[in-house]
Amino acid sequence: MLSKDDVLGVSKLSRLKLSDEQVDKFKTQMENVLELFDEVKNIDVDGIEETSQVSGLKNITREDVVEYDDDLRPDSSNDLLVNTPRRDGSKIIVPKVIDTK
Amino acid sequence: MNLYELTIEEASNQLANGKITSLELTNSVLERIENVDGKIKAYLKVLKDEAIEQAKSSDERRSANSSFGPLDGIPICLKDLLCLKNCETTASSNILKGFVPPYDSTVANKLKKAGAVIIGKTNCDAFAHGSSTENSDFFVTKNPWDLEKIPGGSSGGSAAATAADECIGSIGTDTGGSIRQPASLCGVVGLKPTYGRVSRYGVVAMASSLDVVGPIVKSVKDSAMILEAIAGKDELDSTTLDVEVPKYSEKIKKVSKIKVGIPKEYFAEGTDKDVLDEINNAIEILKKAGAEIIDISLPSTDYAISLYYIIQPAEVSSNLAKYDGIRFGYSTLRDDTNQTLEDIYFNSRGAGFGNEAKRRIMLGSYVLSAGYYDAYYRKAMKLRTLVIKDFEKAFEKVDIILGPVSPTPAFKIGEKTDDPVQMYLSDIFTAPINPAGVPAMSLPVGFVKRDGKDLPVGLQLIAPMLGEQIIFDTAYTIEQELKLDKKPQL
Numbered sequence: 001m002l003s004k005d006d007v008l009g010v011s012k013l014s015r016l017k018l019s020d021e022q023v024d025k026f027k028t029q030m031e032n033v034l035e036l037f038d039e040v041k042n043i044d045v046d047g048i049e050e051t052s053q054v055s056g057l058k059n060i061t062r063e064d065v066v067e068y069d070d071d072l073r074p075d076s077s078n079d080l081l082v083n084t085p086r087r088d089g090s091k092i093i094v095p096k097v098i099d100t101k
Numbered sequence: 102m103n104l105y106e107l108t109i110e111e112a113s114n115q116l117a118n119g120k121i122t123s124l125e126l127t128n129s130v131l132e133r134i135e136n137v138d139g140k141i142k143a144y145l146k147v148l149k150d151e152a153i154e155q156a157k158s159s160d161e162r163r164s165a166n167s168s169f170g171p172l173d174g175i176p177i178c179l180k181d182l183l184c185l186k187n188c189e190t191t192a193s194s195n196i197l198k199g200f201v202p203p204y205d206s207t208v209a210n211k212l213k214k215a216g217a218v219i220i221g222k223t224n225c226d227a228f229a230h231g232s233s234t235e236n237s238d239f240f241v242t243k244n245p246w247d248l249e250k251i252p253g254g255s256s257g258g259s260a261a262a263t264a265a266d267e268c269i270g271s272i273g274t275d276t277g278g279s280i281r282q283p284a285s286l287c288g289v290v291g292l293k294p295t296y297g298r299v300s301r302y303g304v305v306a307m308a309s310s311l312d313v314v315g316p317i318v319k320s321v322k323d324s325a326m327i328l329e330a331i332a333g334k335d336e337l338d339s340t341t342l343d344v345e346v347p348k349y350s351e352k353i354k355k356v357s358k359i360k361v362g363i364p365k366e367y368f369a370e371g372t373d374k375d376v377l378d379e380i381n382n383a384i385e386i387l388k389k390a391g392a393e394i395i396d397i398s399l400p401s402t403d404y405a406i407s408l409y410y411i412i413q414p415a416e417v418s419s420n421l422a423k424y425d426g427i428r429f430g431y432s433t434l435r436d437d438t439n440q441t442l443e444d445i446y447f448n449s450r451g452a453g454f455g456n457e458a459k460r461r462i463m464l465g466s467y468v469l470s471a472g473y474y475d476a477y478y479r480k481a482m483k484l485r486t487l488v489i490k491d492f493e494k495a496f497e498k499v500d501i502i503l504g505p506v507s508p509t510p511a512f513k514i515g516e517k518t519d520d521p522v523q524m525y526l527s528d529i530f531t532a533p534i535n536p537a538g539v540p541a542m543s544l545p546v547g548f549v550k551r552d553g554k555d556l557p558v559g560l561q562l563i564a565p566m567l568g569e570q571i572i573f574d575t576a577y578t579i580e581q582e583l584k585l586d587k588k589p590q591l
């Protein structure tokens with residue numbers, strides 16, 4: 001079963017701020033879901049290969065050429081940044097992450 | 102008959118022979134939305150002015166003999182997971198509220214180029230996380246057959262809009278049943294194409310190894326018409342298959358001597374008896390048509406839901422990591438510039454994501470974290486191989502597999518919202534399909550009475566990889582025999 005610290009640990013990994021009430025609620029709900037997974041514990045999968053995707057495709061490459069299309073690939077960096085919370089022209093503003101002192 | 106009731110095929114024919122114009126058709130659908138969407142709440146946004154403009158352009162093209170083809174002038178709505186250039190696209194989530202994509206998803210773009218009139222964006226569970234549309238961060242969509250019931254999910258808005266004739270056709274997405282289950286519960290046709298058949302470029306990602314885009318429409322022929330318009334290789338989605346797209350709709354024909362597999366696990370205890378009666382009735386139709394019915398077993402069904410709910414949240418936690426409050430979406434940085442980078446991540450995600458997204462992100466982080474990766478995620482990837490082998494083995498003996506879509510008809514709004522496990526179990530017959538990548542359809546085959554109302558029942562048809570044509574043919578055979586014409590009373 002999960003401890004409260006487990007849930008807090010996972011919320012930290014997930015970069016999610018949770019209220020105390022949410023921590024308690026999610027603890028129970030996650031426990032219930034993990035219990036559902038118990039049914040796979042005893043299935044023997046020794047020697048079975050892993051599947052991560054089913055398309056059978058790998059290493060899809062193309063020429064390294066920039067292509068634009070008005071509707072699918074807009075060509076202006078300005079257009080692509082219209083949804084950015086804080087920016088200065090075409091630069092995204094983020095808080096300082098390295099202190100030089 | 103009102104124009105809004107038409108199927109794509111009917112509307113397309115009437116447009117082609119000049120009996121109606123796209124403007125008349127579009128206005129009829131817009132009026133229908135105005136009259137009934139207050140009850141159904143299928144739409145997040147109705148693009149009235151844009152739709153009328155597109156309809157007029159379509160009519161001009163047609164009178165100039167330069168129509169773009171069968172979908173030209175047909176009003177279609179999109180699940181709000183699909184980006185539409187310069188139109189707010191939210192995935193029904195608060196964290197994407199106000200997000201205006203500067204580009205089209207490939208599917209939206211293909212539909213536009215086919216001349217379709219994009220009539221609006223439909224509600225869904227936020228980020229497609231859910232089986233009832235109750236996880237939308239905005240509001241709950243109602244089932245047109247009984248407004249007290251859920252429409253299914255996550256593409257509940259598209260399915261409800263189609264069932265209530267608030268569109269001529271619609272687009273949904275399916276990661277573990279999100280096209281098929283709402284189509285089943287709303288009594289419309291929903292197709293989950295083969296993985297990689299349709300581009301996901303510009304579609305808000307849920308679980309990338311499982312996600313597909315497909316039609317939710319009023320007839321089997323319509324689903325074929327939409328699929329041939331949106332399928333195909335796309336340079337912008339490297340998972341798309343480089344396989345020619347057949348003219349499915351022109352090739353559709355009734356089946357006779359096919360081998361139909363009935364998996365015993367899909368007919369075991371736990372499935373509503375009345376639902377099974379309707380499914381068995383459809384089996385009889387195929388028998389009469391000359392099909393050979395063969396009992397098969399898909400032993401992996403018993404644990405497929407677990408492996409799905411390990412792999413899917415794992416991929417969700419990775420895909421939703423991009424919502425960092427820095428580049429786009431809800432951000433506490435907009436109002437408070439005095440935060441550290443970590444503060445922005447925690448606060449923006451904490452406030453922006455709803456409970457189900459949070460649960461899935463945390464479950465995903467858990468099954469991927471050191472110490473649990475082998476027990477959960479790696480194990481699930483191995484079990485996935487077993488699921489694939491199960492289907493491969495079955496398809497050595499049969500051409501198509503048949504069973505229910507959902508173990509029950511539509512349930513009551515609020516019934517399962519606080520019990521994620523019960524909610525997850527409603528995907529028990531649909532979720533095993535996506536890890537295998539094979540195509541599957543939900544076809545309406547009848548009704549069951551619940552609380553004095555008729556609730557639709559969907560039949561699931563599952564084919565081998567790229568076997569969409571046999572699905573269309575089999576479904577068409579049943580559809581033409583049943584000729585269901587009941588409509589919800591609104």
